[in-house]
Amino acid sequence: MKIAQIQMPASDYKMKSVARAKQIIDEKVPKDVDLITLPEMFCCPYDIKKFAVYAEKEGGQVWQACSDIAKERQCYLSAGSIPEADDEGNIYNTAYVFDREGKQIAKHRKVHLFDISIKEGQRFRESEVITAGNKITTFETEFGTMGICVCFDVRFPELFRVMALKGARIILVPASFNMTTGPAHWELLFRSQAVNNQVFIVGTAASRDDGSSYRSWGHSIVVDPWARVLSQLGEEPGVAITDIDLAQADTVREQLPLLKHRRTDLYGICNEH
C-alpha cells in the first residue's frame, strides 16, 4: 500500500487551498499511490474566528472537489478535515474519506476538542466554536478496516483501543500540533498509539505558517506497529511517499500478543459506539 501525505499551509480562500492541493497532487504524487492524505483544516486557517466562515455542509464545494480528485486519481483520499456546518448551525471539525470512485466511505467529526492553556505557551479554545462529534469511526476498504480521528483525539488511548479492537490495522490522523505541543509530544503520541495497538498510524499536518495565528509544527509522520518512524517531514511544505505492508500488523500481533493479553476481566472499554 503506497501512501502520499500532502503537508501544506491553508490559504485565505478555501477553494484556493483545494486548488493548491490538487496542483501538488498532479505534480508530485506518483500514479500508483493508493491513498492520499491531507492535513487537518487544510482549507481553512486554524483560527476559531474563521471556522464558521469557511464551514460548509456535507456535499459542499470543498467536499465535491475532494471527491472529484479521488475519482480522477482512482485512489483513496483522506481529505484532511474541513469545518462542517449542520442544519442547526453547529460547526464540526470533520474528516471525510473518499474511495477510488469518489464515494464518501467515512466521516469523522473530531470527538475531543482542543482546549489548552499553557503558561507562557499555547492557548486555544476550540470548544468555543466547534461542536464535538459523537462517534468513533472505522471503515472498510480493499485493504481491510481502517480508523480515522482528528488531531487532539490522538491523546486519548481509549479511542485508539476501540478502533484497533474493531479491526483497524491502520489509523489516519489529520492533525496540527503547535510549536509548544509539537516538539514535546507529537512523535511520542503517534509512536505510542501505534505500538500499544499494533497498528500503522498516518499523521498528516499543515506546514508551519508564521503568518498564521496558530503555528503548526508540521512533521507529518508514518509509524509502523513496532513504533518505528517510517517517514517524517519537517515544518516546511512537502510530500511524503511511504510504502507500507499491513500484514506487518498481523506479524507484530503474533510475536507480541498485546491485544490478546488484555485483562478484560479487570478492565475493558465500555460504552463503545
Add this chain to the structure above:
Amino acid sequence: MKIAQIQMPASDYKMKSVARAKQIIDEKVPKDVDLITLPEMFCCPYDIKKFAVYAEKEGGQVWQACSDIAKERQCYLSAGSIPEADDEGNIYNTAYVFDREGKQIAKHRKVHLFDISIKEGQRFRESEVITAGNKITTFETEFGTMGICVCFDVRFPELFRVMALKGARIILVPASFNMTTGPAHWELLFRSQAVNNQVFIVGTAASRDDGSSYRSWGHSIVVDPWARVLSQLGEEPGVAITDIDLAQADTVREQLPLLKHRRTDLYGICNEH
C-alpha cells in the same frame, strides 16, 4: 519528594541480593530520601526455571529484610518485585511497598504476564510458571495516592488510566525490559503513559548482566507528567536520585485537561477492581 532508584543485577542467592541492595542504600542513598525503589525480581535471576526455587510467601525472608530496611531508613521502600508463593503452590511476580515504619502498604501481583516470541529476537514465556494477579493496585501515602504495577503491565493503557482515575499522581514500575524491547520501547512507553495520564512514572530496572539468560536493558527512568525524562541511567549498576514535585501533576492537568476531557459518553473503562 526525593526518590532513590537502585539499579543492580540479581545474584545467585536471594539474601546476597538483599544484602547488596542494603549495602548500596547505606553507601549511596542520602538520608533525606523519601522513597527507595528496587528493580523487578531484584533478588532472583529473571529465568522461568528459577522463580519457583526463589519464591517465598508474603512475610518471608526477603520481605522481612525489606521491611527492616524501610523501618531503619524511615523511608518508603518499593521492594522491586519478588517471586511469591501462595498456599496453593502458585507463583506470582509480586511488588511490595513498605512505609516509613516498615509496614506493608501495597502489594501488586503482575497482572499481564510477559509472553513474547520475536523472530530473531527475544523469546520468553513467563506464563509457563507465573500466575497472573487479579487486582489493579493503588495505595495511600503521606504524598497522596500512588499506583504500582510490574514491567509488562506498562504496555496496557487501560491499567494506567484506572490508576490515574483512582487519583494516582505517581506510578511505580519495577521492570526489566531486554535488549530487544528496551531500545525499541522502554522510554517511549514510560513517557507516553506519563503524558497520557498526567502522572509521574518511576521505572526501576535490573542492570544488564551478560552472564544471565535474560539480559536486562537497565535504563531506570523517572518521567514527569509532561513526558520529560527527569533522569535515566544506562545499562550499568547505579543509583539515581531524583527530586520531584507532585503538584506539577495538578498544574499540567489544569493547563491541558486531558482527564477531564475524556469522552466517557463514548467510551469508559469498565470492570474496574
